[in-house]
Amino acid sequence: MSLPASLSYEKAKELAQSPDEYIRLQLAVREDIKAEILYYFASDEDTEVRKAIAANPQTPPQADYLLADDKEVEVRVGLGEKIAKLAPGLTSSEQDSVHEMIFKTLEKLASDQETAVRKIISETLKDVATAPHEIISQLARDEELTVCGPVLEYSPVLEDDEILDIIADHPVHGALTAISKRSTVGDKVSDAIARSNDSDAIAAMLANPSTQIQEEALDAILDKASQHPSWHEPLVKRPVLPEMAFGRLARLVASKLIEQLMDRDDISDNAVSHVRAVVEERIESGELQANLIDELPGSSKEKTPEEQDDDEDERTAKAQALHDKGKLNDGAICREIRRGNGNFPVAALSVLINAPYVVIKKAFDLGDTKGIVALSWKAGLKMSTAYEMQKNLKGPALKKIVEPSADGDYPLDEDDMLWQLGFFDLD
Numbered sequence: 001m002s003l004p005a006s007l008s009y010e011k012a013k014e015l016a017q018s019p020d021e022y023i024r025l026q027l028a029v030r031e032d033i034k035a036e037i038l039y040y041f042a043s044d045e046d047t048e049v050r051k052a053i054a055a056n057p058q059t060p061p062q063a064d065y066l067l068a069d070d071k072e073v074e075v076r077v078g079l080g081e082k083i084a085k086l087a088p089g090l091t092s093s094e095q096d097s098v099h100e101m102i103f104k105t106l107e108k109l110a111s112d113q114e115t116a117v118r119k120i121i122s123e124t125l126k127d128v129a130t131a132p133h134e135i136i137s138q139l140a141r142d143e144e145l146t147v148c149g150p151v152l153e154y155s156p157v158l159e160d161d162e163i164l165d166i167i168a169d170h171p172v173h174g175a176l177t178a179i180s181k182r183s184t185v186g187d188k189v190s191d192a193i194a195r196s197n198d199s200d201a202i203a204a205m206l207a208n209p210s211t212q213i214q215e216e217a218l219d220a221i222l223d224k225a226s227q228h229p230s231w232h233e234p235l236v237k238r239p240v241l242p243e244m245a246f247g248r249l250a251r252l253v254a255s256k257l258i259e260q261l262m263d264r265d266d267i268s269d270n271a272v273s274h275v276r277a278v279v280e281e282r283i284e285s286g287e288l289q290a291n292l293i294d295e296l297p298g299s300s301k302e303k304t305p306e307e308q309d310d311d312e313d314e315r316t317a318k319a320q321a322l323h324d325k326g327k328l329n330d331g332a333i334c335r336e337i338r339r340g341n342g343n344f345p346v347a348a349l350s351v352l353i354n355a356p357y358v359v360i361k362k363a364f365d366l367g368d369t370k371g372i373v374a375l376s377w378k379a380g381l382k383m384s385t386a387y388e389m390q391k392n393l394k395g396p397a398l399k400k401i402v403e404p405s406a407d408g409d410y411p412l413d414e415d416d417m418l419w420q421l422g423f424f425d426l427d
Contacts (some may be wrong), residue, residue, distance in 0.1 A: 367398035
């Protein structure tokens with residue numbers, strides 16, 4: 001029997017007492033039924049009816065509170081999905097009776113003996129900035145990772161001080177890994193994780209580019225890194241590495257990662273020399289293959305910039321291929337310079353500003369530092385890259401190197417740049 005679209009209060013009340021559970025179920029899912037009838041269904045003997053009441057947004061808070069103790073887990077899970085969506089902005093000190101009842105229901109569900117119930121609350125509230133602090137704090141300390149993990153990883157409600165307290169309480173295994181993946185991990189939190197013995201958490205923290213790691217904490221991690229190969233790659237790929245880290249990593253990591261270490265944009269000349277010295281030691285001890293040294297910048301076995309990659313077409317093709325992939329940038333050019341490919345910037349500038357190779361080569365051959373700076377400016381490169389290009393120049397005709405301005409930018413104004421470009425028939 002299907003119920004009509006419109007029902008009077010008296011008729012709905014009569015049907016609510018029907019022995020036919022299908023009729024009661026039809027009533028339980030409707031949103032035009034009076035609250036007292038919906039409350040009556042919260043104690044219905046049929047599980048499907050109670051599930052419908054738990055999910056019905058019109059069910060009164062008093063009925064929801066009653067359903068929070070329902071004997072069937074699926075009823076409480078369904079209730080949790082609904083109640084958690086009403087949670088934003090609620091606090092334990094609510095004065096309004098309706099909101100107070102909703103909070104108490106949420107609190108009860110967050111303490112439910114069944115993991116599935118607590119999990120649904122955690123998953124729903126994990127990234128809600130206005131979620132009740134008391135509930136989030138409770139879920140973050142749950143003994144089940146499926147419950148505490150989501151809020152530990154995503155919740156903006158948790159502050160660093162509270163996270164530190166949670167770490168100090170030795171949470172369930174996996175909790176520190178969840179914390180390590182947060183969108184922002186402050187230096188105090190990262191320090192606490194670094195001092196833990198949780199290898200997975202430290203690996204996750206190192207792989208998280210937003211993690212702030214103080215040099216002292218990084219030093220402690222490097223002390224133990226030889227025993228944890230899973231840390232090596234994320235260490236090499238950290239967005240920022242202090243000077244001391246390059247040499248220490250070179251003693252630890254495999255040859256492939258040494259190459260990646262040397263390809264970093266932020267590696268200094270001093271660090272390059274240090275890494276090379278370490279690699280040579282490891283080769284002499286038989287730990288690394290001898291041919292690795294030939295692949296590193298500054299190798300005595302490398303060809304000179306004039307000898308290496310001496311074919312103009314080949315250099316230009318390489319630059320064009322990088323440009324087509326959107327990768328012909330400051331980092332790529334500086335890496336080639338460090339590798340000893342001194343003629344590559346000529347090809348790169350030629351491609352970037354769509355100028356003849358010979359025109360660009362003229363500036364390099366003459367040691368025209370201001371001209372190179374102007375060409376780099378036109379190509380949209382950083383002044384730091386133009387500076388690296390100048391440092392790589394050789395020959396008696398070399399003019400004075402143009403230094404970056406105090407803020408690291410180009411020291412010449414636009415008129416000066418255009419005047420310099422005029423010598424190359426470029427504007």
